Amino acid sequence: MTENSAIRTIPRKSLHEELVDRLQMLIITGELQPGTKVPEKDLCAQFGVSRTPMREALKVVASDGLVRLEQNRGAWVSPLTISEVEEVFPILGVLEALSGELACQNITDDEIAAVRALHEQMISSYEARDLEAYFSVNQKIHRAILKAARNDTLTTSCQALSLRMQRARYLANMSDERWAAAVQEHEKIMEYLALRDGKQLARTLLAHMRGKQASVTKWLQSQGGQV
Amino acid sequence: MTENSAIRTIPRKSLHEELVDRLQMLIITGELQPGTKVPEKDLCAQFGVSRTPMREALKVVASDGLVRLEQNRGAWVSPLTISEVEEVFPILGVLEALSGELACQNITDDEIAAVRALHEQMISSYEARDLEAYFSVNQKIHRAILKAARNDTLTTSCQALSLRMQRARYLANMSDERWAAAVQEHEKIMEYLALRDGKQLARTLLAHMRGKQASVTKWLQSQGGQV
DNA sequence: AACTGTAATTTTGAATTCATAATTTAGTCA
DNA sequence: TGACTAAATTATGAATTCAAAATTACAGTT
Incomplete structure (x- = not known):
């Protein structure tokens, strides 16, 4: 070399x-x-x-x-439409729920510690109201859980669908209430992951996705229903 | 014209x-x-x-x-491997479960009647032990449920993943017990769909997929774990 | 000015060409 | 004979070329 x-x-x-x-x-x-x-x-x-x-x-x-x-x-x-959002988020919901269940079965203590570190970092970003950083760390957390699920196909499928929603996340801002709620949801996600409680984690991830969907839909509506 | x-x-x-x-x-x-x-x-x-x-x-x-x-x-x-089967079927499971839930929300009486006709046809194929016909009608049923879910993205996702498993379905035969069990599961699927009981239909479709996975895995193992 | 039909231009889909990387074959020497 | 090297062949990735389709520009008509 x-x-x-x-x-x-x-x-x-x-x-x-x-x-x-x-x-x-x-x-x-x-x-x-x-x-x-x-x-x-x-x-x-x-x-x-x-x-x-x-x-x-x-x-x-x-x-x-x-x-x-x-x-x-x-x-x-392709424009991003409300109907597309209404199609994709429910799918992402069940896929993330599955990833949570699988992650609870397979995640190591070290990986939990790593996710917790990211979680703390995300909280800091929230407290500093640094949306950019918040989004970035948020994504890392979801990716870490996906990775712990040990299912590359699931990872690929999630990422392909996420991609189509990413535009909204890039352009849209969250409301203060939604942001606070999202952080609360993440507290639970962290908790159930640490407990390796797959059922509850799945439930929470699904609800989290529903929240995101509502938030994105609301923003899209304010944009005339597209893009 | x-x-x-x-x-x-x-x-x-x-x-x-x-x-x-x-x-x-x-x-x-x-x-x-x-x-x-x-x-x-x-x-x-x-x-x-x-x-x-x-x-x-x-x-x-x-x-x-x-x-x-x-x-x-x-x-x-790409060869079809056991690990791929173990990755893809759980995903297909939650996606079909979702399709069942959505179908119960959206399906019309006419569509239920159409699925029931297909169902009867499938039973006939089973009784005649015509595997070819059985598979064909079976697919039509799943597609009809997907269609009733009114979610094109879900349809596309399911079909893309199914495609990768199709090779096994093409080449593998089911055991008699598995075939009987599958038909039983389909009775329930038909029942819950007619009742528009989304939760139960989702549960049944998930179990149905688990059965398929086990069947395909077993066959793959008999083939040396690949193809 | 608006509309219609036609010619010129541009863009697209697909075939062909070309440089480079990989593989195979042939040849050399131990 | 068998392992190694070099030349020849083939396959691949990408640029270019070409025919057909779509778009645009424009003239003539009302």
């Missing part, structure tokens, strides 16, 4: 995988506006790639539902 | 979508052997298409997990 070997590091992902990630991010952050056409040519120029890998990536992103392909008319950014 | 309009029907799917379906079928039926390389060139010749749409389709199929892409080494048919 000389230093030279690092100079020409093999790209960790293939071009099209990299592009899938980039496209997802562009859509989640709203840089690609919902309902608009995906500017294929421009994106190719922007990323310095030809149309072939870009179009491969678009096919994959379309199969996840973030864009819609129309025959001979190109790719369009 | 003249007869002429049918002569030049617009292809209902784009080339790559069609190829996605074909590839999935080739893998499910075992024509493409698990663990082997996907013969890209041969398939292109077989279907009379160039590599571009075939490779687009492979990217999509890979994102569903039926094939694995290896950098510079092409696409490989």
Whole structure:
């Protein structure tokens, strides 16, 4: 292993995988506006790639539902609608509930300690009213529980569905009441996880997801029901 | 609507979508052997298409997990393993349970009647020990319940995950006891659906899925744990 | 000015081409 | 004979090219 070997590091992902990630991010952050056409040519120029890998990536992103392909008319950014939220959150609810149950069966003491550390960090972010940090740590907690569930397929499924809701989380703010309630729910989540009480944890995660759904729906409604 | 309009029907799917379906079928039926390389060139010749749409389709199929892409080494048919079965069935379980709950909230009397007709048909197939017909009608029942749940995302998610298990259902036979038990479970499913008892239907569908998992796992074990 | 039909332009879907990486084959030497 | 190396072959990933479809621009008509 000389230093030279690092100079020409093999790209960790293939071009099209990299592009899938980039496209997802562009859509989640709203840089690609919902309902608009995906500017294929421009994106190719922007990323310095030809149309072939870009179009491969678009096919994959379309199969996840973030864009819609129309025959001979190109790719369009799917808007996030209330009805989509009402479809996806209940699914995410039962999946997270399952992840909670499985996590209680498989999580180690060390992992519980790690989640507790994240939990404390999240509380601090809440007390400092640092939404950015709060969201980030929040995600880490959910990911840690998913990881403890020892089910990669479940992780993949959750992440694919979450992705479609991420746009709302990126753009929407929570109300003060909702934020407080969410923190309360997380206290319970932490408690039941530490007790390894799968049934109760599942119940709480499901309720937590219902709360999120209501919050996102409310915000979406204030936005005219879309995006 | 003249007869002429049918002569030049617009292809209902784009080339790559069609190829996605074909590839999935080739893998499910075992024509493409698990663990082997996907013969890209041969398939292109077989279907009379160039590599571009075939490779687009492979990217999509890979994102569903039926094939694995290896950098510079092409696409490989993913084997169906016990650990994958143990990951996917619990997920399908909670998703079908959810579909049952939602179906009870939304299903019409006509739809219940239609499911009952399918149910009777399935019983006949069972009594005639016609496994082929039984599987076919069975699938229709599950699809009808999913449809009554009025959640397209749930339908898509279930179908994507089912696809990966379909190989086992295609190749595996059920034991007599398992088949009898499955039919019993379906009696209950029909009963609770007719009563629109979401909670009980969910419970039954979950148990039904657990039975399927055990059956498939047992068969997979008899096959050396794979395929 | 609004509408219709047609030509020019652009975009899309798919085939082809090309450079590079992986694999196979052939050849060399112990 | 068998292991190793180098050349040849093949397959892969990505860019380019090409035909067909869609969109735009525009002229002629009312």
